[in-house]
Amino acid sequence: MSARLRWRKFVSGFMLTMTGVCAFVAVSALFLILGYLVYHGGISISWNFFTKLPVPVGETGGGMANAIVGSGKLLLLATLFGVPIGFLGAIYLAEFSGGTTAFIVRYAADLLNGVPSIVVGIFAYAVAVLPFKHFSTLAGGFALGLMMIPITLRSTEEFLRSVPKELREGAMALGASKWKTIATVIVPAAYRGILTAILLAFARVAGETAPLLFTAFGNEFWSQGWNQPTASLPAKIYAYALSPYDDWHRQAWAGGLVLLGLILVINIVARGILSRGISVSRT
Amino acid sequence: MATPTATVPSAGPLVGSRSFLAKLREGDEIARLITFLFAASVVLLTVLLVYELWIGSSLPRHKFGFNFFRTSVWDPIFDQFGALPFIYGTVVTAAVALILAVPLGIGAAIFLAELAPARLSDTLEFFIDLLAAVPSVIYGLLGVFVVVPLMRSYIQPALKSTLGFLPLFQGPAYGVGFLTAGMVLAIMVIPYIISVSREVLLSVPRDQREAALSLGATRWESTWKVVVPFARGGIFGSIFLALARALGETIAVAMVIGNQPIIKASLFSSGYSIAAVIANELTEATSNLHYQSLIELGLVLFLLTFILNGLARILIVATSQKGSAVGNA
Amino acid sequence: MKRISAGLAVALGFAGLLWADSPLSINGAGATFPNPIYSKWFDEYHKKFSTIQINYQSQGSGAGIKQVTEGTVDFGASDGPMNEEQLKAYQDKHGSGILHFPTVLGAVVPTYNIPSVSAELNFTPEALAGIFLGKITKWNDPAIADVNKGVTLPAEDIVVVHRADGSGTTYCWTDYLSKVSEEWKTKVGKGTSVNWPVGLGGKGNEGVTGTLKNTPDSIGYVELIYAESNKIPYGNVKNAAGVFVKASLASVTAAAAGAAKEMPDDFRVSITNAPGKAVYPISTFTWLLIPEKFTDSAKRDAIKGFLKWALADGQSYAEALSYAKLPKEVVAKEVKAINKIQ
Numbered sequence: 001m002s003a004r005l006r007w008r009k010f011v012s013g014f015m016l017t018m019t020g021v022c023a024f025v026a027v028s029a030l031f032l033i034l035g036y037l038v039y040h041g042g043i044s045i046s047w048n049f050f051t052k053l054p055v056p057v058g059e060t061g062g063g064m065a066n067a068i069v070g071s072g073k074l075l076l077l078a079t080l081f082g083v084p085i086g087f088l089g090a091i092y093l094a095e096f097s098g099g100t101t102a103f104i105v106r107y108a109a110d111l112l113n114g115v116p117s118i119v120v121g122i123f124a125y126a127v128a129v130l131p132f133k134h135f136s137t138l139a140g141g142f143a144l145g146l147m148m149i150p151i152t153l154r155s156t157e158e159f160l161r162s163v164p165k166e167l168r169e170g171a172m173a174l175g176a177s178k179w180k181t182i183a184t185v186i187v188p189a190a191y192r193g194i195l196t197a198i199l200l201a202f203a204r205v206a207g208e209t210a211p212l213l214f215t216a217f218g219n220e221f222w223s224q225g226w227n228q229p230t231a232s233l234p235a236k237i238y239a240y241a242l243s244p245y246d247d248w249h250r251q252a253w254a255g256g257l258v259l260l261g262l263i264l265v266i267n268i269v270a271r272g273i274l275s276r277g278i279s280v281s282r283t
Numbered sequence: 284m285a286t287p288t289a290t291v292p293s294a295g296p297l298v299g300s301r302s303f304l305a306k307l308r309e310g311d312e313i314a315r316l317i318t319f320l321f322a323a324s325v326v327l328l329t330v331l332l333v334y335e336l337w338i339g340s341s342l343p344r345h346k347f348g349f350n351f352f353r354t355s356v357w358d359p360i361f362d363q364f365g366a367l368p369f370i371y372g373t374v375v376t377a378a379v380a381l382i383l384a385v386p387l388g389i390g391a392a393i394f395l396a397e398l399a400p401a402r403l404s405d406t407l408e409f410f411i412d413l414l415a416a417v418p419s420v421i422y423g424l425l426g427v428f429v430v431v432p433l434m435r436s437y438i439q440p441a442l443k444s445t446l447g448f449l450p451l452f453q454g455p456a457y458g459v460g461f462l463t464a465g466m467v468l469a470i471m472v473i474p475y476i477i478s479v480s481r482e483v484l485l486s487v488p489r490d491q492r493e494a495a496l497s498l499g500a501t502r503w504e505s506t507w508k509v510v511v512p513f514a515r516g517g518i519f520g521s522i523f524l525a526l527a528r529a530l531g532e533t534i535a536v537a538m539v540i541g542n543q544p545i546i547k548a549s550l551f552s553s554g555y556s557i558a559a560v561i562a563n564e565l566t567e568a569t570s571n572l573h574y575q576s577l578i579e580l581g582l583v584l585f586l587l588t589f590i591l592n593g594l595a596r597i598l599i600v601a602t603s604q605k606g607s608a609v610g611n612a
Numbered sequence: 613m614k615r616i617s618a619g620l621a622v623a624l625g626f627a628g629l630l631w632a633d634s635p636l637s638i639n640g641a642g643a644t645f646p647n648p649i650y651s652k653w654f655d656e657y658h659k660k661f662s663t664i665q666i667n668y669q670s671q672g673s674g675a676g677i678k679q680v681t682e683g684t685v686d687f688g689a690s691d692g693p694m695n696e697e698q699l700k701a702y703q704d705k706h707g708s709g710i711l712h713f714p715t716v717l718g719a720v721v722p723t724y725n726i727p728s729v730s731a732e733l734n735f736t737p738e739a740l741a742g743i744f745l746g747k748i749t750k751w752n753d754p755a756i757a758d759v760n761k762g763v764t765l766p767a768e769d770i771v772v773v774h775r776a777d778g779s780g781t782t783y784c785w786t787d788y789l790s791k792v793s794e795e796w797k798t799k800v801g802k803g804t805s806v807n808w809p810v811g812l813g814g815k816g817n818e819g820v821t822g823t824l825k826n827t828p829d830s831i832g833y834v835e836l837i838y839a840e841s842n843k844i845p846y847g848n849v850k851n852a853a854g855v856f857v858k859a860s861l862a863s864v865t866a867a868a869a870g871a872a873k874e875m876p877d878d879f880r881v882s883i884t885n886a887p888g889k890a891v892y893p894i895s896t897f898t899w900l901l902i903p904e905k906f907t908d909s910a911k912r913d914a915i916k917g918f919l920k921w922a923l924a925d926g927q928s929y930a931e932a933l934s935y936a937k938l939p940k941e942v943v944a945k946e947v948k949a950i951n952k953i954q
Contacts, residue, residue: 009501012501019390022388022389023395023407023477026391026474030410093322110596114588114592116584116588117533118562120332122339150325179311179313180310206418207420207421209419209534210562214565238420241423241424
């Protein structure tokens with residue numbers, strides 16, 4: 001009996017240790033990825049990377065300035081398209097609707113959220129490229145914005161719903177109309193959460209490559225205006241990583257470091273905003 | 284809406300302020316209408332997406348019918364398109380990914396939910412969330428320059444010399460292929476399994492554990508025989524989520540799978556996945572049938588992920604409700 | 613200080629994109645094989661004429677044909693001419709035709725990695741077709757050994773490596789095999805991507821090169837430039853006159869010479885298996901695909917200007933990048949054809 005108990009205790013200790021090992025392995029993956037990128041990207045990155053245009057195939061030098069600006073433009077468009085729909089749609093869900101309509105909207109958003117990014121690319125190619133006869137920054141922004149909608153919508157709705165009932169009722173009791181209550185009480189009360197949701201959606205699409213291949217296409221020069229194809233950081237990394245040139249491999253690493261750095265910083269900031277919000281509301 | 288206006292007249296003295304109220308109500312109606320339009324546009328876009336996929340793939344649906352899924356010839360010259368190699372490649376890489384990721388992910392989730400002090404658990408969860416945010420092109424980059432050479436020179440030769448009697452680990456080691464793609468996918472989906480499973484495990488009521496411990500179970504026994512079974516549905520949900528993610532992943536897979544539409548038992552063999560072939564061929568499909576066959580592949584991918592995501596959500600929600608129901612009782 | 617001014621330049625550049633009187637943008641897509649010289653050309657041309665910027669995305673010849681037909685790019689590029697069906701599809705869609713303009717010439721070479729052999733191998737057309745059909749499976753097969761006397765070929769299995777993506781390199785290779793092998797023609801055919809009877813796929817010339825390097829006893833095909841720049845051995849091929857010829861600028865130019873005299877008006881000509889003793893038989897032109905009609909006259913004039921430049925000054929960049937220049941007769945004929953663009 002005591003031998004058996006000892007055995008059981010041993011199994012318990014062993015298995016629990018193993019779970020710790022699993023957690024360690026999973027978390028260390030992040031640091032390995034970061035380490036590789038900081039190492040390879042760090043030795044490859046230079047001021048030229050941020051300021052120069054790409055050079056012709058096989059020549060050394062140049063940078064990804066147009067891809068960085070291109071990504072900025074794409075993300076700006078995506079935010080302008082995706083956030084209003086997600087945010088206002090969420091207000092409708094949380095404040096105005098009930099029953100079937102809400103169910104359908106939520107269902108559509110969940111469905112959209114699960115669509116693989118490559119399928120979003122097909123869709124954007126079919127409705128935003130082919131009919132207009134050219135690849136464009138706008139089409140790329142549309143594809144990325146479409147992916148931002150469901151994330152923004154569902155998280156915003158949740159944060160709106162979590163606003164305490166007392167606040168709502170208090171405002172109404174003072175005679176404020178419903179939309180005034182929403183605009184002056186509910187949204188401000190939930191704004192940290194909403195901001196976090198938007199930032200996370202932004203970070204999520206910032207690294208997307210697949211939907212851009214058929215929409216924003218690529219550009220070796222500065223993209224002129226919004227109606228022309230544009231280079232983007234993820235698509236450039238993809239192309240350069242598969243090329244046979246060492247200098248482009250180096251630039252792919254540098255691009256990877258910049259992209260990952262940007263995304264991780266946005267994530268950390270977003271979570272910082274949220275946790276500070278919680279601690280403030282506790283005090 | 285008619286009811287309140289019908290009742291108000293009885294409150295005579297309020298007549299003056301009633302029109303004011305009505306105006307405000309009008310403001311409400313405008314706000315309601317505007318937000319409704321935005322919410323409706325979500326539905327509209329989703330419907331349009333499904334419609335485009337359906338309309339855009341009518342040619343191969345009529346020409347090949349169900350044979351599209353049963354034949355394995357993908358020949359743009361003679362306009363023959365069969366999806367089997369891509370479906371096979373997608374399923375095999377996702378299966379490899381899950382075999383590697385599920386034990387590791389659930390193990391880590393158990394550690395975070397059951398053993399680690401709250402502070403440590405939250406910190407580690409923070410890192411796991413960051414890992415989930417790493418974009419797929421970064422995984423592809425690391426896959427091409429780190430994982431592929433490692434597989435070619437060390438892992439695949441080692442597997443061949445130890446497990447080479449299995450048909451799974453035979454043939455030349457190219458570095459790229461099913462196994463490499465599966466490994467890269469595994470790292471990509473682990474954060475999903477950990478985050479969701481941890482949430483579900485944390486929602487298991489405390490008294491379940493305490494009851495088991497008071498009956499003399501060891502800590503592991505109470506975890507494995509009581510807590511995990513209680514959370515089983517939600518854990519399966521997390522696995523379905525991970526599976527859906529693995530099936531739909533494009534860029535990282537396209538960079539390391541070898542891009543060759545063949546069906547081979549060996550995991551060392553190069554292959555192809557649905558998402559990767561769309562990424563590679565959509566802009567270069569010159570014949571309409573070729574282009575539409577790619578869209579039909581997109582439709583298949585969409586349906587697969589749609590079903591898996593749906594199942595996952597049902598399981599996760601049911602489990603956390605079970606947790607709160609028992610907890611309240 | 614320098615940094616600050618550079619940063620300012622970026623900020624101004626960004627602002628400039630939104631408001632400035634921007635240069636004319638022309639977009640093209642297509643073949644990867646001429647990408648080194650095309651990107652050089654477009655870069656040089658932009659330096660010369662800063663008001664015109666030509667953006668070329670090398671996504672494969674198939675993409676060039678498809679996207680110019682859809683009208684999503686202003687011009688395409690391909691290593692294989694468009695076939696009748698594709699031309700008809702273009703005509704139906706646009707109500708006007710598309711023109712082919714040869715720009716430079718290149719060669720596709722059989723490359724191999726046999727650890728026990730360092731000699732330069734000879735290949736007959738029959739041997740190449742047999743290997744890629746999966747009928748010749750050993751390196752010491754008589755079909756190979758008989759034309760390589762003095763070389764001890766191993767009794768090892770041949771590993772075939774081919775392109776996995778749609779590529780003009782594949783078009784040229786399969787066009788050649790279709791000409792020399794009836795069985796290849798009926799079973800596999802020619803095209804930018806075919807259904808391969810045997811072998812492993814590599815993405816791009818780079819993927820094929822990488823797979824070859826890591827796979828003992830393998831054979832593949834790549835553009836000449838890739839074999840040279842990666843220093844992998846490539847074999848001589850027996851031409852139509854029965855001579856084993858190594859791919860070089862001279863033997864590729866020789867292949868074009870015959871075609872130069874009998875160039876059809878639409879420039880869609882295959883020079884694989886061309887007659888002549890000095891000819892390397894797996895050579896090809898590479899083409900720009902230019903619409904006959906432009907709705908935007910500024911774009912039309914810019915493209916015409918560029919073509920004239922590429923056919924004259926542009927040719928001087930070719931040989932440094934391992935491409936053969938166009939024969940003079942072809943250039944003369946093309947300069948006339950430029951006027952067809954409206």
